[in-house]
Amino acid sequence: MGRHFLRKAVFGLCGLLAGPALFGPAVAHEGHDHGAPPPPPVTTLAPRAEATSADFELVAVLRDDTLTIHLDRFADNAPVEGAAIEVDTPEGSQAAKPSGPGTYLLPVPFAAKPGAHDLAFTVTAGDTVDVLAATLTIPAAPTSSEQQAPAMLAQLGGLRTDLLAGILASLLIGFLAGALVMPPASGGRAPRPRIARRRSGRCPAGGMGGGHAAARSAAPRPRCRPAPS
Helix, strand or coil: CHHHHHHHHHHHHHHHHHHHHHHHHHHHHHCCCCCCCCCCCCCCCCCEEEEECCCEEEEEEEECCEEEEEEEECCCCCECCCCEEEEEECCEEEECEEEECCEEEEECHHHHCCEEEEEEEEEEECCEEEEEEEEEEECCCCCHHHHHHHHHHHHHHHHHHHHHHHHHHHHHHHHHHHHHHCCCCCCCCCCCCCCCCCCCCCCCCCCCCHHHHHHHHHCCCCCCCCCCC
């Protein structure tokens, strides 16, 4: 009875361990997907151009086909207000408009084309005039395969986890099943089977030595049934 109960307990444990590994993905797909979470969206810095001179520091950031120019003094990082900024672009010379303390805006339709665009900023602030050169690099748009790559990697990671769990559960089930089938090991030598011997009831044949004859004459003679002819 103890071995039968142990067998039931072991198979029940195998079912509990193998159930989530084998049927978990199917149950999850019926409702919600409990696999690997989707990868976070890839964020990239906005294209920018930077330039520095003995008097000014300039940073131009591209946002929505508009170049936002930040102009500071090199000595103390103070924003430069009321400056005039003329920009030489691939489409000609354009003037940036002030938008705030040390901030200027310039529409740049040429930025829709990927590649490197050389720019020259002529800054006039009071009696100081300086020319700062910079390059604005526009990256190419990602292809469809590059956009789908993170999602495919996440799916492969979830499948790899499910496959590993299934392999571990199968190995555990095979090990426990083998332990149930294997006979228990005995501490000593196995007992030899007894061989039943049938007594014939016949008297021993004569011709033995003298000592044996004297012993037979002294002992009471058993009653023997005649041997079959």
